[in-house]
Amino acid sequence: DGGITQSPKYLFRKEGQNVTLSCEQNLNHDAMYWYRQDPGQGLRLIYYSQIVNDFQKGDIAEGYSVSREKKESFPLTVTSAQKNPTAFYLCASSTFSGVLNTEAFFGQGTRLTVV
Amino acid sequence: GENVEQHPSTLSVQEGDSAVIKCTYSDSASNYFPWYKQELGKRPQLIIDIRSNVGEKKDQRIAVTLNKTAKHFSLHITETQPEDSAVYFCAASKRKNKLSFGAGTTVTVRA
Numbered sequence: 542d543g544g545i546t547q548s549p550k551y552l553f554r555k556e557g558q559n560v561t562l563s564c565e566q567n568l569n570h571d572a573m574y575w576y577r578q579d580p581g582q583g584l585r586l587i588y589y590s591q592i593v594n595d596f597q598k599g600d601i602a603e604g605y606s607v608s609r610e611k612k613e614s615f616p617l618t619v620t621s622a623q624k625n626p627t628a629f630y631l632c633a634s635s636t637f638s639g640v641l642n643t644e645a646f647f648g649q650g651t652r653l654t655v656v
Numbered sequence: 657g658e659n660v661e662q663h664p665s666t667l668s669v670q671e672g673d674s675a676v677i678k679c680t681y682s683d684s685a686s687n688y689f690p691w692y693k694q695e696l697g698k699r700p701q702l703i704i705d706i707r708s709n710v711g712e713k714k715d716q717r718i719a720v721t722l723n724k725t726a727k728h729f730s731l732h733i734t735e736t737q738p739e740d741s742a743v744y745f746c747a748a749s750k751r752k753n754k755l756s757f758g759a760g761t762t763v764t765v766r767a
Contacts, residue, residue: 574755576757581665581760582759583760584747584757585757586754586755586756589754600657631700644702644705645690645702647700648699649698650699
């Protein structure tokens with residue numbers, strides 16, 4: 542069953558702690574993305590990666606870090622430097638032709654709550 | 657960077673009526689415009705997309721129009737049904753699939 546999987550679905554974190562969100566895909570997609578979704582603000586890009594061992598900052602990268610050691614995996618770490626981390630986080634992946642944009646497939650999301 | 661504005665933020669329609677959502681974008685180099693539907697508690701899913709070399713695209717009850725000169729594109733849903741109730745997002749991209757999303761429109765179809 543092909544797809545993109547995020548875990549966990551719900552995550553609680555104490556202030557001052559780092560936390561890592563998992564994102565795995567078996568679609569053989571080159572590109573992977575992390576978005577943050579807040580009410581009334583749509584989806585905002587945190588980080589994206591077009592190829593293994595390479596990634597780029599998106600529009601709201603401060604307080605976040607990522608790695609791309611394997612094609613299938615793109616974990617996101619929310620650090621204690623992120624001032625307002627409570628949000629819904631969505632991971633996505635797509636093929637990358639280098640020329641044409643293609644459909645992005647989303648995971649089911651992780652809802653992070655800072656307590 | 658690209659700025660995408662989406663209107664309205666909420667839309668309530670009677671079942672069977674049409675729904676229209678409009679988006680504008682700022683970067684004239686954008687060339688790919690997808691629309692995503694997100695049902696409550698679920699992941700966004702692509703429902704239709706259009707590229708800059710096409711002015712209109714239709715898929716059953718859903719259609720998208722693009723006006724490159726005015727830098728705006730619209731989603732049209734005809735004969736709305738209760739299952740069309742969801743949040744709809746427009747997006748724009750010019751390269752490397754770096755999508756910029758609108759803020760979303762919550763559509764409610766009244767039975």
